[in-house]
Amino acid sequence: MNSRTERPAEDEHDSAYSGLLVNDAHWAFGAAPVPEGHGEDPLAGLDTTVPAGVDAPTLATYALMLGDDALVMSHRIAEWTSNAPDLEDDIALSNIALDLLGQARLLLARAARADASVVPVLPEGSPAPPEDALAYFREAHELRNVRLAEVVNGDFAEATVRILLFSVWRLATWERLRSSADHVLAAVAAKGVKELAYHRDYAARWFVTLAQGTPESRRRLLAALDALWPLWPELFDTHPVEAAAAESGVGVDPAAVRDAAEAVLDQVLDAADVPRPSAPRRAGVLGRTGRDGMHGEALGRMLAEMQSVARAHPRGVW
Amino acid sequence: MAAARSVAAGVTDPELPMLTLADLGVLRGVEVVDDSHVVVEITPTYSGCPAMAAMRDDLVRALTGAGFEQVEVRISLHPAWTTDWITPAGRVALAAAGISPPGPAPSADGPIPLTLLPTARQVRCPQCDSPATELVSEFGSTACKAQYRCTSCLEPFDHVKEI
Numbered sequence: 001m002n003s004r005t006e007r008p009a010e011d012e013h014d015s016a017y018s019g020l021l022v023n024d025a026h027w028a029f030g031a032a033p034v035p036e037g038h039g040e041d042p043l044a045g046l047d048t049t050v051p052a053g054v055d056a057p058t059l060a061t062y063a064l065m066l067g068d069d070a071l072v073m074s075h076r077i078a079e080w081t082s083n084a085p086d087l088e089d090d091i092a093l094s095n096i097a098l099d100l101l102g103q104a105r106l107l108l109a110r111a112a113r114a115d116a117s118v119v120p121v122l123p124e125g126s127p128a129p130p131e132d133a134l135a136y137f138r139e140a141h142e143l144r145n146v147r148l149a150e151v152v153n154g155d156f157a158e159a160t161v162r163i164l165l166f167s168v169w170r171l172a173t174w175e176r177l178r179s180s181a182d183h184v185l186a187a188v189a190a191k192g193v194k195e196l197a198y199h200r201d202y203a204a205r206w207f208v209t210l211a212q213g214t215p216e217s218r219r220r221l222l223a224a225l226d227a228l229w230p231l232w233p234e235l236f237d238t239h240p241v242e243a244a245a246a247e248s249g250v251g252v253d254p255a256a257v258r259d260a261a262e263a264v265l266d267q268v269l270d271a272a273d274v275p276r277p278s279a280p281r282r283a284g285v286l287g288r289t290g291r292d293g294m295h296g297e298a299l300g301r302m303l304a305e306m307q308s309v310a311r312a313h314p315r316g317v318w
Numbered sequence: 319m320a321a322a323r324s325v326a327a328g329v330t331d332p333e334l335p336m337l338t339l340a341d342l343g344v345l346r347g348v349e350v351v352d353d354s355h356v357v358v359e360i361t362p363t364y365s366g367c368p369a370m371a372a373m374r375d376d377l378v379r380a381l382t383g384a385g386f387e388q389v390e391v392r393i394s395l396h397p398a399w400t401t402d403w404i405t406p407a408g409r410v411a412l413a414a415a416g417i418s419p420p421g422p423a424p425s426a427d428g429p430i431p432l433t434l435l436p437t438a439r440q441v442r443c444p445q446c447d448s449p450a451t452e453l454v455s456e457f458g459s460t461a462c463k464a465q466y467r468c469t470s471c472l473e474p475f476d477h478v479k480e481i
Contacts, residue, residue, distance in 0.1 A: 040371060045359070045392025088465065092457035099461060102366025106395075175429055187395035190426065191365055194398065194481040197430045198456055204434055264432050271434050 040129055042105050043184065048113035051181050054248045059182060060115035061144070062245035064134070065291060066185075067107030068145035071135055072299065073166055074100035075306055076153055085156050092202055096163065099195040106188045108134040113184075126314045136310035140293075140300040147282070147290040148231040150299040157210055157220040161228050164203035164268065169235045171196040172261040173252050181249035204268045211272035222274065230282035236261070239291040322356045323348045325384045332372040333460050336415040339373060343403025346394045355388040356381055361399045364461040364481075398426070401462075401480050416444045418466065418477040426481075441477050443468035 050056045078097040084090035112119045112130030119130045120137040128136070148166060153159065174196060177189035210221040236258040238246075245251025269276060288294035310316070326348045327340035339345040339360065347359035358377050362370050374391040381389040401420035404412075409419035418441050441451045448470035456479065458465045463476040 041393075042370070043393060043395075045357075045390065046395065088455040088457070091459070091465075092455055095457040095461055098366040098368070099364055100366070102362070102364060106365060171430065183396065187398065188365070191362075191395060191398035193430060194426055195364060195461075198479075198481075201433045201437075202456060204432060205436070208434060260429070267432055268434070 041109070042131070043109050043113060046184060048110065048184055050114050051183075051248075051250065054181065054250050055244065056115045057117075058241055058244045058248065059250050060111040060118045061241045062251045063107045063111035063114060063185065064118060065144040065239070065241065067104045067111060067134075068143045069149050069166075069170070070100040070104035070107065072143065072145040072302070073149040074098075074104060075302060076149065076151070077159070077163070079153055080159060089156070093159065096199050096202070099192075099199070103188065103192050103195070104135070105131050106184075110182075110184045110188065123314045127317055128310070128314065132310065136307045137314075140295050140303055142293060143290075143295065143299065143303075144293060145290050145295075145299075146231070146235055147295060148228065148235065150290070150295055150302065151228065151231070152298045154224060154227070155220055156206075157217070158224040158227070160203050160206040160210060161221065161224040163199060164207050165228060165232055165235075165265070167196050167200040167203060168264050168268075169254075169257070169261050171200055172257040172264065173254065175260075176252045176257065180251065185250060200264075204271075207268055207274075208272045211274050221272075225274065226277050226279055229277040229279045233281040234284075234289050237289065237291070242291070321384065322350050322381065322386065325380050326356075326358050326377055329373070329376045329380050332369045332376070334412070334415075334417075336411045337404075337408050339377070341405045341408030341411060343401075343405065343408070344373070344399060351388075354386060355390070356386045357390045357392060359392045359394045361394040363399050366461060399481075400426075401478055404478070412478060413444050416475055417463070418442065418444050418475060420478040420480045423480040437464075437479075439477070439480075441466055443471060443473065444475055445473045446471040 050059055074097045077093050077100065080093040081090060081097070084093050108131035109129070112134060116130070118134070120133050122128055122133055122137060126133075148162065151162065171193060174189040174193050178186055178193065180186040180189065207221065210217040212218070236254045238253050238255045242251055242254060246253035246256070266276075284292070285294050326345060327338055329339050329345075331337045331339060331342050331344075334342065342363070344360050344363060345358070346361050347357075349357045349359075351357060358381070360370070360373055360377070370393075377391055378389045400423045402423045404420065412419045421439055436453050437456065439453075440449070442449050443451050446468060448468055450469045451466050452469060454465040454467055454474070456464045458476050462478055462481075464479045465474065466477050467474045
């Protein structure tokens with residue numbers, strides 16, 4: 001018996017909404033006087049000085065790469081909202097998308113603080129903060145995300161495999177990024193690993209469940225793994241910016257996390273009794289891949305939808 | 319100083335209004351610079367926590383109302399928030415509101431082991447106190463909660479997951 005139902009009906013705590021009505025200001029953002037420069041800044045008050053001996057454009061571009069991975073992956077996962085197979089997974093996918101969006105926001109803000117020249121110039125009077133300018137006012141070729149993040153969504157098995165590959169790799173990278181010489185990146189990573197651990201476990205459990213489920217669920221899972229496998233090796237390529245970031249102590253060389261990531265992935269494949277796929281890697285275009293701004297055409301369409309409102313109203317106040 | 323601290327500590331979380339920001343452990347510092355200027359430091363629970371703007375606005379409003387003309391709200395990212403910072407009073411308030419409080423957080427140092435089986439937790443039903451509960455999903459109505467159900471009284475409930 002729910003003890004709460006025994007309370008008098010007039011008890012203000014009886015309504016799930018009562019707490020929300022105490023203070024209408026919760027729903028009127030911007031109503032309070034907010035000091036200049038502290039509005040929506042996710043790094044308000046943090047020391048964002050570029051560490052000594054670190055090249056600012058390198059740090060900014062490296063932060064953009066990590067931020068763009070999260071931004072694009074978040075948007076693809078968010079497309080599942082209201083479309084997942086059941087309510088629990090709809091909520092799970094939305095939560096994962098939200099965590100990644102938060103990571104993207106911090107990283108894009110960090111990039112802008114390290115080197116303001118990476119931020120697109122907006123029309124005079126635009127109130128968009130730098131991280132929004134970076135998210136909503138760059139073209140596809142200016143994004144540095146790995147191509148795994150941008151693939152058009154498939155079925156739920158595809159979402160499972162993609163989140164598994166992405167979070168196995170990202171967590172292996174971020175475990176090391178916790179000791180970045182840039183204390184903003186280090187703090188973002190220390191927070192992010194806790195979130196990514198939940199994402200990885202969620203995808204790994206579904207991977208095993210689908211592989212060991214029905215012939216149809218296994219068929220779909222293997223098809224998704226085969227389709228995404230060619231994009232796995234790209235995650236461990238070392239772009240010159242990543243090499244420079246690793247060299248100066250602020251970044252992680254992707255090649256250095258390959259063994260750790262493969263070991264975790266093998267654990268999942270073993271538990272699911274799924275053989276490692278053998279499909280060759282997807283080639284770049286003249287050797288250029290996601291980190292160079294070379295993307296599939298799907299990213300352009302995704303951005304067109306994601307950015308349309310912000311671009312139509314660059315002076316809009318939300 | 320004590321007044322500013324107690325005003326800031328009394329501000330409630332926008333999504334868990336039974337908890338103050340101090341009980342939740344997100345209020346990391348209150349520093350009175352002078353009679354008219356106070357600096358408050360808060361930390362997000364999760365990277366994407368959408369309540370940060372509301373927390374900041376509520377802090378500014380409360381401290382402005384307490385006589386401070388200049389209220390600065392700074393973000394603290396390190397060390398990362400952990401559910402271990404939820405106070406004993408906060409845990410009591412959560413349980414009273416039908417939300418199962420978190421157990422001890424796992425260590426966040428070193429490599430994080432893969433967990434293929436559902437997380438084993440000793441969770442008691444906040445409604446009927448039965449230990450017979452089962453995990454529905456690791457993700458719930460907000461980023462910080464998992465969904466459980468009680469197999470005794472059959473009520474669903476939220477559990478604040480350990481991070």
